[in-house]
Amino acid sequence: MARFEPLTPETAAGASRELLGDLVERHGTVGDMVATMAHSPSVLGGYLGLSKAMRRAKLDRTTSELISIAVQEQQGCGLCLASHIEAARLLGVADYEIELAQLGTATRPEVAAIITLGLQIYREPASISDEQVDELRRYGYSDRAIADVVGVVSLNILTGAFNLVAGLTPVQEG
Incomplete structure (x- = not known):
């Protein structure tokens, strides 16, 4: 059972609100992990940054x-x-x-x-x-x-x- 509630652009605060709002605007929806990571804008931002960087990886x-x-x-x-x-x-x-x-x-x-x-x-x-x-x-x-x-x-x-x-x-x- 989930220990944290997933957030939405409406329920998130500060930087997380902006990050989630941008993601929802671009993709229409986000998964539970991303929505739950929004409890920490640092974790969400770090995840998004590393995930984006790894899409440019040389490894197939x-x-x-x-x-x-x-x-x-x-x-x-x-x-x-x-x-x-x-x-x-x-x-x-x-x-x-x-x-x-x-x-x-x-x-x-x-x-x-x-x-x-x-x-x-x-x-x-x-x-x-x-x-x-x-x-x-x-x-x-x-x-x-x-x-x-x-x-x-x-x-x-x-x-x-x-x-x-x-x-x-x-x-x-x-």
């Missing part, structure tokens, strides 16, 4: 979604996990690849290596080695793509932690 969207699935499986945010699984399916990712990402791996070694990096960034960034980064480069990942994994993981930590604190869960169909 499919790989980003697989990393997100691996991270959310660890973090335990069912809402985020469901969202990233749906996004991966829309990109044409096979169910077995989604299941492997949930286990922290992939069939292709280069994808498994970048998922491993994402999970290490999430769990233990000090454990990342020069050899590991060199291996990613040999697989063809640019320094920018490797750095973008930090952004993907950071965005997932923010959204997952927020949803867990706020008590936001996937809508049960039935």
Whole structure:
């Protein structure tokens, strides 16, 4: 059960009112997470900024979604996990690849290596080695793509932690 009520442009105050009003004007509606983030204009603004920045990431969207699935499986945010699984399916990712990402791996070694990096960034960034980064480069990942994994993981930590604190869960169909 949600711990915070979602806000609207009418019920939000200050900077959150402006941010939500702009989003609703441009998109017509916002999801529960964004509406609930409006309790903190700092969190909402940070989320919107990082989310926008990550749309310009060099890392391809499919790989980003697989990393997100691996991270959310660890973090335990069912809402985020469901969202990233749906996004991966829309990109044409096979169910077995989604299941492997949930286990922290992939069939292709280069994808498994970048998922491993994402999970290490999430769990233990000090454990990342020069050899590991060199291996990613040999697989063809640019320094920018490797750095973008930090952004993907950071965005997932923010959204997952927020949803867990706020008590936001996937809508049960039935």
